Structure formats: structure tokens, C-alpha cells
Amino acid sequence: MAPLLQKRFFCSEVPKKWAVKQVTKSNFAESMEEIKHDISTSDFVAVSLQKTGSFSAPWHRAHPFDTAETSYYKAKYAAERFQIFQFAVCPFSVNASKLVAHPYNYLLFPRDELKLGMPSYSFSCQTSYLTSMAREGFDFNACIYDGISYLSRAQEDKAKIRIGNPRPSPLILDSTSTPSVADALFIERVKSRVIQWKKTCKKTKENTHDALMNSLRKLILGSEFYGSRPCITIDVCTERQVKLALEMLRDFADELVPVLIPGRSGGTQAVRVVLTSSQEDKDLFESELQRLEEEENKKVRGFREVIDLISASQKPVVSYNSLNDLTFIHSKFIAPLPPTVDEFASSLSKIFPCVLDVSHLMTFIGPLRKVTNIPVAISLLNSHFFAPVDIEILYKAADNEGKIHGHNAVRISHLFAKLCSILKIDPNSNTSDSQVLSAPALTESTNIFNALSTSFEESIDEEISVWTKSKRKVNCEQLVYLWGFGSENTAGKLKTMLHNSHSIFSEEFDIRLVDKSCAVIVFWQPGLAEKFLDVMNNIEKISGSLREMVSEGLRAASYETYKRACKLDIWEANLGESLDRALEDSEYLIEATPESTPIEISCSMSPFISSLSTKQPKKSTVAMAMSSTFTTSNPYLLQNYVVFSPHSTPSSTFGYQSTLFASKLTKKCLSFTAIETRPDSFSRPALNPISASAQTFDVVVVGAGVIGLTIARQFLLGSDLSVAVVDKAVPCSGATGAGQGYLWMAHKTPGSDIWDLALRSHELWRELAGNLKEQGVDPQEHMGWKNTGSLLIGRTPKEVDVLKKQVKSLQDAGVRSEFLSATDLLSKEPSLLIENDGGAAFLPGDCQLDAHRAVDLILKANRHFISKGRYAEFFYDPVTTLIRTGSSGKVIGVKTAKNTLFCNKAIIVAAGCWSGSLVQDLFRDSGIVLDVPVKPRKGHLLVLKNFNFLQLNHGMMEAGYLDHKTATQLPDTSTSVISDHDQNLSISMTATIDSMGNVVLGSSRQFAGFNTETEESVINLIWERAMDFFPKLREQTLSDFIERREVRVGLRPYMPDGKPVIGPVPGLSNVLLATGHEGGGLSMALGTAEMVADMVLGNPEKIKSAPFAVQVSNLQRLSAQIHRLPALSFYSNSLISRSSVTSTSPTSPSPSSSRKVSDRIVKLFAIDLDGKKREIVGLTGHTLLKTLANAGMIEPASHRLEDIDACSAECEVNVAQEWLDRLPGRSYDEEFILKKYSRARVLNKHSRLSCQVVLSPDLQGMVVAVPEAKPWDIP
Incomplete structure (x- = not known):
């Protein structure tokens, strides 16, 4: 669970799980000794990186058909574009079932602290990654201002040259070569000069009275001072002369100390010889030089000191998907990445000789072979194996230490310890040196550099490929890439077309969609791929349907073309475009020798590979960009749950001021100006886009909670309508995400208004879980489904009597239930404390879900309809107003902060506890006050x-x-x-x-x-x-x-009568409400969605909707002049409620029929910043903001009048309590803006936004105060 406002800002708090030492620039120096000790006393070092992005298109990530070389190209491309914001290091030891860990989490930010143009001025970000970090409470302000900077080893060498600080001379061995005549002359000249200078320095000390003569001697001999010590500079032209000078200086007394002066272009510019007074003074000077060099190194290296510590320890490094992490580490902390994977492996082995990849170690355990998520892997191990591991973390967090990150490094350590325990590996017996660990499983998981699975971060944000256990290996020559077949084709359709197009396809072959533009064909019989390419390159050999496909743009290329596209960094959004560019490259005319590296391709059971052994390819339920070829009786169940973004936006430079993120499940990247761009090529053949920011849908759902998303899902599955989902934040950020996930009937009363709705939803959830099982998908893994049963416990005789009646009514309603005595209850739950007169109602059929997993499942299923142009999401995009026609007043769409969305059929408001203030705000200009009594x-x-x-x-x-x-x-x-x-x-x-x-x-x-x-x-x-x-x-x-x-x-959406509000707004039949479920949103979601869809589509009711209907009492519409004067905004005396709910109407009078300006005057009193009370005059229908601005009490230049999305802190006013009670409640947007500009998000109940207060006659005499500027707002 995360509060809504946490998604809006860079800073939020998350609770602790493990104590991880958080290290920033301010405490970096003191932590170095601690981690140095922890690394030296540990056996392994786990590392985990939090990056600003990964791949920008589906084909950019490593696939099973990638060789080590192409995988490296992809990892290299990501490492060179994105940055590391967090680097978690966890030295640990494993002894039997005990894991002793020392986790550290370093906050990093590349900063040019030395003004040298290094390490980096710009990098790319992906909003899905930043959103995920924000949801975890990542403090971007701390990262930018207190993050630790660093230089790589290569950058350090350049920095030292540019800085030009003197450095101690290295130890010089005697030269074995015979000096030349030039060498001899150079040595004699320098030696003579040094001898004369040394004598002069000693005479100067003895004859201190002749200051003039001493100055002349220093001038002639070139003598100067290094601090307080005399020195002389020897100019050198080559490194050979440096060596000769140092060899010569060794022949002098011990009091001379040579210091090297680096040149601006590299090398050594001069040798400076310093004269010390004694051996003690010489030792002191050398120690000073050493200390200064160490301080300079620390200043230059920054966080890289930690990398150097790990490298120097020679301890095995444990990582998850090591290629991704190690390319980042090499690129940021070692040197630019080399061009080939072999050079990379060679370079890396000098830094980390032993790298253990936990993701490869997982493949030795059957249930983990298809898992690409660390928490899921640990959960599966806990449920399948008995391998307890006790985690001991010696670090104790301070009481005031808030945000905790870096848990993933601890998880990697934990997972590694569990795997070792299950595989009977004793880590302690293998860590005595830096050699590859001897256990077979560890040996095969060491120094693996061909990442064939998605990273931990990617498995959160993107689709997960599910592979079968059996795999067949083929040569690269047996692969062919095919593109130009149209984006509407699925793998099954494409295979059918190819099968009937040419005799080559009469043999066994498989096909997989790599992205929406390109597919890969696997010819299992050697030689067929080459034959097919020959046919494609010779138009005369093509006939039939294949010729027609080629004429429409079908193209084919070998694996060498694909490898070349990766090697040349041709990273277009679509693989087809990259292959086209690779073929057009003039250098491609040079024939390359294809590799014969075997690669793994999943067999026919893979959902992405359609085997020819089936007589008729199955038709996909939904056309997807990366489509599956299976069918199911439940169209909601979409195997593989592919998350598809309809476009790929190039990443751009990270803008520090940005607070706008896209959904974590869509790969949209931040622009530098923090304006989210939308693609011009967003394909919606059935729709009629208005403009770049205006689109048309059949249904617009406001709210991306479980209610809103299941409503969208119901329309997508039960009709051919298009749906847009709009939300101010991200899915599952409200009540559902904070709940326990109960799907219980135990506390529902048979015969009540909500009984049928709850029972229907319960049945639909069970049906969904059953369909998942039928398809071989574990519902516990994908939606957290657990058939736990429920116990409603009574401890007093009165409560027991109530429970017995509840059980009887449940049984009469056909729900399996029984009453348990205290003895029976204790046999089921021994941990309980209950007296003999207690008891419980037991419902064995009650279940529970993981809300986040269930919502994620719904999201992924909905996103399958993106490729059909039937679904779109607009997250972090709040709805600001309704769009109505000028004549009839019919609602035809909504306007959001960034888009205009028109609707053909319906607008559904499902915004949870915010629905009340939201609908009131949306209908501000409609002449109707909607007072839905839902409250948080x-x-x-x-x-x-x-x-x-x-x-x-x-x-x-x-x-x-x-x-x-x-x-x-x-x-x-x-x-x-x-x-x-x-x-x-x-x-x-x-x-x-x-x-x-x-x-x-x-x-x-x-x-x-x-x-x-x-x-x-x-x-x-x-x-x-x-x-x-x-x-x-x-x-x-x-x-x-x-x-x-x-x-x-x-915040649960509470209704006084305990029933949700579901149905159309009277008089506006295409605007529906679906809110007020309180704690039952998850349990009633599917039934609510079915009810709403039936209302809009005109289907027969499956559940009676009358108890949940919206009713209007005391409705008064404004006169026609309101439509002619849209600038005036009045509230009429109307109320939306249910007849069973008692409420009062707001006291807003009807506007006067007079058009005179004098009749519209409203006199107010405003207290200025000096505490003086002034009388000001406004007009009915104007906002308080406009009135204050006209009176000169606030500066309107800092924001646009009437625009809530442009409000500054100056728009805030304080309203006296007497008048505050007369104003309508704060709107959804107003609540957010006020918290945004308040100190520590503490809301003053007297605060209102003056742009949201509309003057009316009953506000005559209202007293408001302009608050003083916040300290953080003063320039």
C-alpha cells in the first residue's frame, strides 16, 4: 500500500524490513572502515543495482535466441545509456543454516565535483523505473544533493593528469641497458646542477645575514620552495629522462626526495627535488605526500573505493543476472566497455575473478527454472523445500533512520544460502582462494556472461516469458528473421500463412514473434534456413501466396544480419527497422562467417512457439503485439500476461525538476522538460482521434483501483467497445492495495442488499482461479489465491448467539458453514485464547487474494487489447472537468491535466473515497451539486x-x-x-x-x-x-x-448505509458512479463490474441494481443564461443521494435574475501580510483569487488565474471558521494542491485555494487571510 500523495513526490516513507545501512555523501567516509572490515571477515559479497532504466523496446532485452555476444551488445547498450542511483553491497557468510549479512546501500549520483567534465553530464531515464523507485520511498532529492559521486579507473587517470598535483616517485630499478651519449650528457648536467644547488642551500642556512646574496643565488640556480623546504625543478622531455634523473638522485644523501610533476597531456613534465633537513624530516615529508595523495584519491574515486575494496578482497561476487549488473559496474567504475564479450570477460576477470550468478544456480531446481523474480523464487523454495535459513544482520538502524533500501542484496544472499542448502553445497569449503568454486552447480553458475532471462527489475515492470522445461538446441544458421508481414498477425496466423506458401514449410519449423514488427523462424532441419533465404533473394523462385506476401513487403534475413544490427548499435524501436538498416549498411556487402554457437529455443509447448505437429493452429483470443496461440473458455485468462506498450519513446536526459511519471508497467521515458510525449503513430483504426492530446473512446473509466480496472476488463471482454482508464496516480494505490485481500462471506448477511452482489463476485473470483488452474497456471503465484477458510470468532455468550444465527442463515442461503465450539475452534487454531463459552462461525470456502498480484493480473490482461486500439491508460493524469455540449448539456468527455478524452457511450467514476469530492468538482459548471455522501x-x-x-x-x-x-x-x-x-x-x-x-x-x-x-x-x-x-x-x-x-x-470509501453507489446519475444517463464499497472493493469488484457493464450495454440484470441506485432530491437546474455565460459558475440547491440516506443540502442560493453589475457586488474583508484588515470588493461568479488579485493583495503573475494545475503557494488563503462552513467541501484537486504546498504535508483545515472559491451573495462579509510566504517559497 502506498498513499496517493506518495506517488506525486520524490520523497515518501516505507517501513523497514531489514536494517540496511544507508550511505550517502555525508556518512560515506566513516562507513568505509566498517565495510572494509565486513568484507574481510565475510566469505561472499552480494551486489544489486538500482538503475534508471534498462531496455527501451521488447527486442532490446536478452532472449533465448541470443548468443553470449548479442546478449553482451544489448547489455552494453543499456549500461552506456542509463545510470546507477543505488548500489547495494552485502558482504555475507553462510554457516549451516545461518546467514550473517552486513548490508549497505549506497546512494549514487554522478557529479562533476572536480569541474573536469567527468563522470557524466547527462544520462537517460525510464519513467517505469523511476516510478517504481518512488513507490518504494526513494528520495530523489537526497540522491541529487547527497548522492556519492565517483570516477572510473580510466577517468581517474585522466583526472590526475588534468589536476596536475605532484606525486611521489615510484621505486626505480637499475636499468640494464647501456646509456647513450645523450643520456650521459643529461645525467652529468643534472647532477652538476643538483650538487651546486645543494651546496648553496647549506651555505644559505649558515650565512643568513646576506639576504640579497641569498636571493641572487636562488634566482641564478633556479631554487624555489616546496612548502617550507627548498627544492629545485629538473625539466624532462621523455620518460627515459625521468628514469635517468631518479636513478641519479639515488646516489645522493638520503635527505633528497624526488617528486614527479605530471604534464597536461599525460606523462611527466618535470622532476622536483626537495631538500629535507634530516631523516626524520624526510620521513615526515614522505608521509605528508602519501597522505595528500590518499586524500586526493578519495576525492577523485568517490564510491569506486568500495569497488576497489571488493576487488582487492578477491571474494566471490554473488549477483542476479550478472551480465546486466557487471556491464554497468565495468562501464561506470572501471573503464568504457570493450567492443566484444571476450574482451569484457578478460577485463572483468582482473577485477572480479569469481562471479556467481544466482539466476543460473536456480536452474538446477525444477520449480525455479521459469521464475525470474527473487521474492517469488524464495516463496517457492519455502513452499517446496525445507531449507530454513536464519538471517542475522548485525547492523542496528537508528530510531530516526527512515527510508530503507537495498533489500535486494539481502534477498540475493538469502536466496543463495537457500539454494546451497537445497543443493547440498557447503559454501565454506570452497572460498579459501579466488579460484572458481568447486561444486558442480556453482562451477556452472560462475562467470556466466550470456543473460538469457530478464533482470529482477525488469520482471517487475515488464512481461515475463514462461518457458517449458525441455529445450532443443539449434545452430544459429537455422534461424531466419522475418518482418514486413503486418502488425495484426499473430504467431499462429503467420505460421498458417507460411505453411501454405511454399514447400519448404512442409518440414517442421517453429515461429515466435520477437516484437510486433518481426518474427524469428526456427528450421529444425539443417539447411532449410539457407534454402529459404535463397528463395527470398530470388524473386523468380517465388510463387503462390509467398510471392504475394513478398510483394506486400515481406522480408527475411539471417542471424548474421541480426547480430550485425546489435554490433552496429542499430537500436530502433522495431526490430524490422533495425534489420532494414543493417542490410542497407554498405559494409554488409562484406560476407561474414556465421557462428555455429548452439542456442536454446523452447520446444512446441512454449506459448511463443507454435509447433507444426498440430493439425490446425489455434486462434488467439486477442490479437497481441507479442501474441500467444492458445484458446481458453475464459477470455479473461490470457496466458503469459504480456504487458505491451503501443509505442517506444526514446529516453532523454534526466530533468531534476520533473515530478511526473508514467505507469511503472509502461515503458514511457521522461523528457527533459518533464512533459510526457505521446506517439503520433498510436494505432486506433476504429477510433477518431481529435488531436495529439485528444482521443475518442467508447467508455472512459475514472479511477484505476480494483473497481475501475475490473469494469474496464468487463467491457473489453463482453463487448467490442474501446476503454480508457484515467487516474491521478497508479493502480492499487488506494484502499485495495492496503487491505488484507479477504474474499469472505462470513461477515455478510444473507438477504441484505449487498448479499447477492458479494455472492456473485465470490463466484466469479472462484471461476477465474479455476480457469487459471485448468491452463496450468498457479493462481497462488499469479494472484495470491489461497483457500484459507474463515473464522468469525465470538468470545461472549451474546456474540456466540449472534454467530449461531449467522451460521443458520448462511446455511439456509446455501453457503457451506458450521458453528464451532470452543474445543473445536482450539483444535483448528491452537494459538487462540478462548474461554469455554466462546465459539466461531467457520466457512471453509472463504478465500483471500494478494491485491497487488490480482490487480497486476487484471492490468496485464487489459493491456492485451492495446494492439487492437481498444484500450489505453492515462496514469498520473488527473481529471479536471467534464466536457458538455452547448445545447443539450450532455456529457461527451472529460478533460485531464494533459489530455482530452471524448466518450461515445459512458463515463464511469470509480475513484474510491475521492469520488465524492471529485464528482462535485467535475459538475462545477453543470448547474448540479452532487453531494455523494462517500467519505474516507x-x-x-x-x-x-x-x-x-x-x-x-x-x-x-x-x-x-x-x-x-x-x-x-x-x-x-x-x-x-x-x-x-x-x-x-x-x-x-x-x-x-x-x-x-x-x-x-x-x-x-x-x-x-x-x-x-x-x-x-x-x-x-x-x-x-x-x-x-x-x-x-x-x-x-x-x-x-x-x-x-x-x-x-x-482510506476505505465509506457510505453511511453500508452499501456502494452503483448506477447512472439521474438526468445524465451516460455518467455512472461505482464507489462506496468501503473494505469490500476487492470482494465485490467482479460483480460490480458486471453490473455496470450490463447497465451500459443494456443487458439483462444478473443482480438487482436498485438498492445501489443514485437518486436526486430537490433538483434545481439553473436558467438558460448559465449556458450563455459559461464564465459564471453557480451552485444550485441540489443534492445527489439515496433515499435511505439522510443528508442536508448545501446552502447556496439561486442567482439573481438581474444582470446589473451592482447586484453582483460582494464585499469581503481580507487580512494582509501585515495583519491589517482591508475591505475588498468582488463580483458574484468570480473567484476569490481574481478578487484578491484585483485588490493587489496577491501577485497573479506567478500562476494562471482559475487554473488549479498552475497554482502556486500564493493562491492559498485562510478562511474563518464561520465562513468555511458555508463553502462547498474541498475538491479532489484542491486537497492535493494544499498538501503539496504545506510544510511536511500537514494540512491546515482553514486553508483553501482562492481559485476554487466562487463568490456568491451569501458570502457577503466573509473574512479571509493571506498567509505569509513559506520559508521555502521565499527567493
Whole structure:
């Protein structure tokens, strides 16, 4: 879970899991001794990098058909473009089942501190990577201003030459060659000069009275001073003369010390000879030189000192997908990457002689062969093998140490220890020297430089290729690349076309789409690939359908062309374009010898390879850019879950001021001006784009929570409509992402209004999980599905009576349930504390999900429709207003901060707890006030990670959870930043084990506005309530788990009557609401989506929608002059609610029918920065901002009037409480802007944005104050 506002800014907080020492420029020097000791006492060093990007197009990443050489070209291209922001180093040792780790996380930023133009002035970023880092709480400000800089070894050599600082002379051995005449003359001349200078220096010390003569001698002999010591400079022309001069100086007394002066263009410019007074003075001077050189080296090297420490230790380096990480390390800290993989391996072996790749070690264990994610790998090992590993981290984080990063290095260490345990490898017996570790599995995983799987970061942000266990090897000569066949073809369709086009394809072959423009063909019979290329190069030999395909643009090339494109750095977005350029290169006419390196291609079972053994190729359910060729009875289930971006935007230079990110699952890159660009070639054949930023869809969904995304999914699967999803943040950033993932019926009442909706959704989730299983996909892995069963626990006779009635009603409704006595309950959950008169309702069919995995599954399935032009996402793009026709007032679209989206069928608002303020804001100019009584209800959950102290077999909830009205006043120690007299708090015990094996304890209910701050007092109450049920928890304190805990805070969309609002707005039938599910968003999502889609499409109802309908009471529309005067914005006295909900209307009067200016005058009082109260005059319909600007009380030049997206801090005003109550509530956007410009995000309840306050007659006499400028806003 992450609060919405955390996605908007560079800085956010995440809870700790392991104590990882965070190192920045300010504490780098003191940490060096610590890590030096830790490396020397450890057996291995794990490394993990956080980069600003990876590949920009699907074919840029390493594929199974890549050789070590082409894989290296791709890794080299990424390493040269992107930067490292975090470098995690974890020295560790493994002893039996104990892992002792010393993790460090270094914050890096390349900075030209020496003003030498090094290390880098620019680098590329990808927004998906930056977004992921922001979600984890990465502090970009700290990175930029306090990140550690560095120079590579090659850059250090150049820097020393440019700086020109003197350096001590190296040890010179006697020359074995005979000196020439020129050498002899040079030696004698220098020797004579040094002898004369030395004598003069000694005489000067004795004859101190003749200052004039001493000065003349120094001038004539060229004597000078090095600090306080006399010295003389010997000019040299060659390194040979340097060596001769140093050899000559050895013959003198010990008091002479030679110092080398580097030249500007390299080499040595001169030898400076310093005269010391004694042996002690000489030793002191040499130590000073050594100290100065070390300080200079530290200043120049920066973080590279850590790399040098690891290299000097000769300890095995453990990495995950080593090629990707090591190319970055070599490029940034060693030297520019060499042109070939062999040169790279040779260069790297001198730095790190032994590199262990954990991703290759995983292939020795069957269940891990298709896993490309470290947490998933550890989870699978935990569930399939008994290999406990106790992690001991000696570093203890300080109480005030907030953001924690670098966990991935610890995970790599943990995974390595588990793999060694399972494979019966004793790491301690193999680390005595720098040789390759002797265990067979380790030997085969050492110094691997052909990355054939995606990296850990890439597996988060991009598609994951799922390969079968059996693989066949072929020669590179048996591969052919094919492009120019049209982007609408799938692998199956293309194979069918080829099979019928030529006799060559009567033999066995497979085909895979590499990207939307190109496919690779594998001819299993040697020689067929060459024959096919001959046919393609000779148009006379082509006939039939193949000739027609060629005439339409079909082209083919050998593997050598592909390798050449990689070698020449031809990295176009589409592979087909790169192959075209490689063929057009004039140097290509020189024939190259094809390699015969065998590569691995998945056999016919792979979803990307369609085997000819099938009689008829299967038709893909959805046309995808990288398509699968399978069918399924459930069209929602799309195997492989390919995430496809419809375009590839080139990365650009990173702009420090940018706060705008794209979704982490779409590869859009930041522009330097922080304006997100959209492609001109975004293909939507069925739509009618208006302009570059205006597009048309059938349905626009506002909100990318689980409700909004499942609604989009329902339209995509159940119709041919196109859908756009819009959100201010990213998916799963609201209530769903912070929840426990319950799919429970235990606390639902049969016959209630929400019963049918919840039951239908429960059935649809089960159907989805079943379809996944039928397709051979593990639902636990892909959506966190667990059939845990649920226990609703009662501890008093009264609660037990209620539970018995609940069980009876559930049984009558056909839901499998039973009542458990205290004895039966304890047999199922021995950890519980319950008296004899207690009991529980047990529902064995209840389940739970991992909300993030489930939402990710839905997202990936929706994105399959991008290639059809039926789906698009606009994240970090808030909706600002509705677009209505001038005549009928019909809503025809929405305007966002960056786009205009027109809709043909419907707009669905599914923005969770923000829906109330959002719809009010959207209908500001409609003449309707929509007061949907949905309000945020804050909740806390406590997650204890790697917690084996408590064993839970089922999901549990106390019976008191059913009582929504139970609440107690907040303790005085509450850290709430919003003062709300209506605020109250209730705590109910809930407990479960999530999909990662963590204990999740809850939960709280609290009305605290939109505050998402963690409140320690609430966490303590949750812990205390859990101890009442689980006495084992009393053996430890909550502070014992501070390093392994996570707190989730979310805002549930609460409705007073406990029912969601689902349906169209009366009078605006194409605008629908779907909100107010409170904690049941996940459990009711699929049923809600089905209901909404049926409403829009006119399908028969599967569930009665009447209980959830939106009703309008006291509706008054404005006169027709409002349409003629769009600049005037009034609120009419209308209210949207449900008849069962009691509410009051806002007190806004109707506008006067008079058109006189005098009738529109509103007199206000404003307090200026000096505390003086002034009377100002505004007009009805104008904003308070305009009124204050006209009165000269604020400077309008810093922002555009009336535009909330351009507001500065000067737009903020403070409104007296009496008048604050008369104003409409803050809008969705206003809430965000006010927090953005407040100190520490603490919101003043009197603060309003003057551009959002519209004057009306009832505001006559309102008192406002212009707050003084914030310290951070003053120039």
C-alpha cells in the first residue's frame, strides 16, 4: 500500500524490513572502515543495482535466441545509456543454516565535483523505473544533493593528469641497458646542477645575514620552495629522462626526495627535488605526500573505493543476472566497455575473478527454472523445500533512520544460502582462494556472461516469458528473421500463412514473434534456413501466396544480419527497422562467417512457439503485439500476461525538476522538460482521434483501483467497445492495495442488499482461479489465491448467539458453514485464547487474494487489447472537468491535466473515497451539486514479515468486526494531522497469513479526513487487541519487530448505509458512479463490474441494481443564461443521494435574475501580510483569487488565474471558521494542491485555494487571510 500523495513526490516513507545501512555523501567516509572490515571477515559479497532504466523496446532485452555476444551488445547498450542511483553491497557468510549479512546501500549520483567534465553530464531515464523507485520511498532529492559521486579507473587517470598535483616517485630499478651519449650528457648536467644547488642551500642556512646574496643565488640556480623546504625543478622531455634523473638522485644523501610533476597531456613534465633537513624530516615529508595523495584519491574515486575494496578482497561476487549488473559496474567504475564479450570477460576477470550468478544456480531446481523474480523464487523454495535459513544482520538502524533500501542484496544472499542448502553445497569449503568454486552447480553458475532471462527489475515492470522445461538446441544458421508481414498477425496466423506458401514449410519449423514488427523462424532441419533465404533473394523462385506476401513487403534475413544490427548499435524501436538498416549498411556487402554457437529455443509447448505437429493452429483470443496461440473458455485468462506498450519513446536526459511519471508497467521515458510525449503513430483504426492530446473512446473509466480496472476488463471482454482508464496516480494505490485481500462471506448477511452482489463476485473470483488452474497456471503465484477458510470468532455468550444465527442463515442461503465450539475452534487454531463459552462461525470456502498480484493480473490482461486500439491508460493524469455540449448539456468527455478524452457511450467514476469530492468538482459548471455522501474511512494494518512466532491456519476475525458503529474516541497521543471533531476510532481483531508468509494483523476504522499518516497509537492498539486473542504475542513487545514490520494505511470509501453507489446519475444517463464499497472493493469488484457493464450495454440484470441506485432530491437546474455565460459558475440547491440516506443540502442560493453589475457586488474583508484588515470588493461568479488579485493583495503573475494545475503557494488563503462552513467541501484537486504546498504535508483545515472559491451573495462579509510566504517559497 502506498498513499496517493506518495506517488506525486520524490520523497515518501516505507517501513523497514531489514536494517540496511544507508550511505550517502555525508556518512560515506566513516562507513568505509566498517565495510572494509565486513568484507574481510565475510566469505561472499552480494551486489544489486538500482538503475534508471534498462531496455527501451521488447527486442532490446536478452532472449533465448541470443548468443553470449548479442546478449553482451544489448547489455552494453543499456549500461552506456542509463545510470546507477543505488548500489547495494552485502558482504555475507553462510554457516549451516545461518546467514550473517552486513548490508549497505549506497546512494549514487554522478557529479562533476572536480569541474573536469567527468563522470557524466547527462544520462537517460525510464519513467517505469523511476516510478517504481518512488513507490518504494526513494528520495530523489537526497540522491541529487547527497548522492556519492565517483570516477572510473580510466577517468581517474585522466583526472590526475588534468589536476596536475605532484606525486611521489615510484621505486626505480637499475636499468640494464647501456646509456647513450645523450643520456650521459643529461645525467652529468643534472647532477652538476643538483650538487651546486645543494651546496648553496647549506651555505644559505649558515650565512643568513646576506639576504640579497641569498636571493641572487636562488634566482641564478633556479631554487624555489616546496612548502617550507627548498627544492629545485629538473625539466624532462621523455620518460627515459625521468628514469635517468631518479636513478641519479639515488646516489645522493638520503635527505633528497624526488617528486614527479605530471604534464597536461599525460606523462611527466618535470622532476622536483626537495631538500629535507634530516631523516626524520624526510620521513615526515614522505608521509605528508602519501597522505595528500590518499586524500586526493578519495576525492577523485568517490564510491569506486568500495569497488576497489571488493576487488582487492578477491571474494566471490554473488549477483542476479550478472551480465546486466557487471556491464554497468565495468562501464561506470572501471573503464568504457570493450567492443566484444571476450574482451569484457578478460577485463572483468582482473577485477572480479569469481562471479556467481544466482539466476543460473536456480536452474538446477525444477520449480525455479521459469521464475525470474527473487521474492517469488524464495516463496517457492519455502513452499517446496525445507531449507530454513536464519538471517542475522548485525547492523542496528537508528530510531530516526527512515527510508530503507537495498533489500535486494539481502534477498540475493538469502536466496543463495537457500539454494546451497537445497543443493547440498557447503559454501565454506570452497572460498579459501579466488579460484572458481568447486561444486558442480556453482562451477556452472560462475562467470556466466550470456543473460538469457530478464533482470529482477525488469520482471517487475515488464512481461515475463514462461518457458517449458525441455529445450532443443539449434545452430544459429537455422534461424531466419522475418518482418514486413503486418502488425495484426499473430504467431499462429503467420505460421498458417507460411505453411501454405511454399514447400519448404512442409518440414517442421517453429515461429515466435520477437516484437510486433518481426518474427524469428526456427528450421529444425539443417539447411532449410539457407534454402529459404535463397528463395527470398530470388524473386523468380517465388510463387503462390509467398510471392504475394513478398510483394506486400515481406522480408527475411539471417542471424548474421541480426547480430550485425546489435554490433552496429542499430537500436530502433522495431526490430524490422533495425534489420532494414543493417542490410542497407554498405559494409554488409562484406560476407561474414556465421557462428555455429548452439542456442536454446523452447520446444512446441512454449506459448511463443507454435509447433507444426498440430493439425490446425489455434486462434488467439486477442490479437497481441507479442501474441500467444492458445484458446481458453475464459477470455479473461490470457496466458503469459504480456504487458505491451503501443509505442517506444526514446529516453532523454534526466530533468531534476520533473515530478511526473508514467505507469511503472509502461515503458514511457521522461523528457527533459518533464512533459510526457505521446506517439503520433498510436494505432486506433476504429477510433477518431481529435488531436495529439485528444482521443475518442467508447467508455472512459475514472479511477484505476480494483473497481475501475475490473469494469474496464468487463467491457473489453463482453463487448467490442474501446476503454480508457484515467487516474491521478497508479493502480492499487488506494484502499485495495492496503487491505488484507479477504474474499469472505462470513461477515455478510444473507438477504441484505449487498448479499447477492458479494455472492456473485465470490463466484466469479472462484471461476477465474479455476480457469487459471485448468491452463496450468498457479493462481497462488499469479494472484495470491489461497483457500484459507474463515473464522468469525465470538468470545461472549451474546456474540456466540449472534454467530449461531449467522451460521443458520448462511446455511439456509446455501453457503457451506458450521458453528464451532470452543474445543473445536482450539483444535483448528491452537494459538487462540478462548474461554469455554466462546465459539466461531467457520466457512471453509472463504478465500483471500494478494491485491497487488490480482490487480497486476487484471492490468496485464487489459493491456492485451492495446494492439487492437481498444484500450489505453492515462496514469498520473488527473481529471479536471467534464466536457458538455452547448445545447443539450450532455456529457461527451472529460478533460485531464494533459489530455482530452471524448466518450461515445459512458463515463464511469470509480475513484474510491475521492469520488465524492471529485464528482462535485467535475459538475462545477453543470448547474448540479452532487453531494455523494462517500467519505474516507482510514484503516491501519500491521504486517510482520518473516514471522514464525505465531502459527495461523485460517483467516480470523472477531465478531465485533460486524458492528460498524462500535467506536471509541481517539487517544490524546494520536498523531493525526487533521483536527476533526467527528473523528472516532474502532479496533477489531483480524489475523491472517498473506501469500508471502507474513502475518497480517488488523484492523482499525477511523474518520480522519484524507490523512494517510501512520499513527503509532493505533498500531499499538491493534497489537494490544491481537494479544487478547493470541497470548503468545505477550512474550514479545511490538518494538522487537520494528525492523521486520510494515504498516499499511488506506482510506476505505465509506457510505453511511453500508452499501456502494452503483448506477447512472439521474438526468445524465451516460455518467455512472461505482464507489462506496468501503473494505469490500476487492470482494465485490467482479460483480460490480458486471453490473455496470450490463447497465451500459443494456443487458439483462444478473443482480438487482436498485438498492445501489443514485437518486436526486430537490433538483434545481439553473436558467438558460448559465449556458450563455459559461464564465459564471453557480451552485444550485441540489443534492445527489439515496433515499435511505439522510443528508442536508448545501446552502447556496439561486442567482439573481438581474444582470446589473451592482447586484453582483460582494464585499469581503481580507487580512494582509501585515495583519491589517482591508475591505475588498468582488463580483458574484468570480473567484476569490481574481478578487484578491484585483485588490493587489496577491501577485497573479506567478500562476494562471482559475487554473488549479498552475497554482502556486500564493493562491492559498485562510478562511474563518464561520465562513468555511458555508463553502462547498474541498475538491479532489484542491486537497492535493494544499498538501503539496504545506510544510511536511500537514494540512491546515482553514486553508483553501482562492481559485476554487466562487463568490456568491451569501458570502457577503466573509473574512479571509493571506498567509505569509513559506520559508521555502521565499527567493
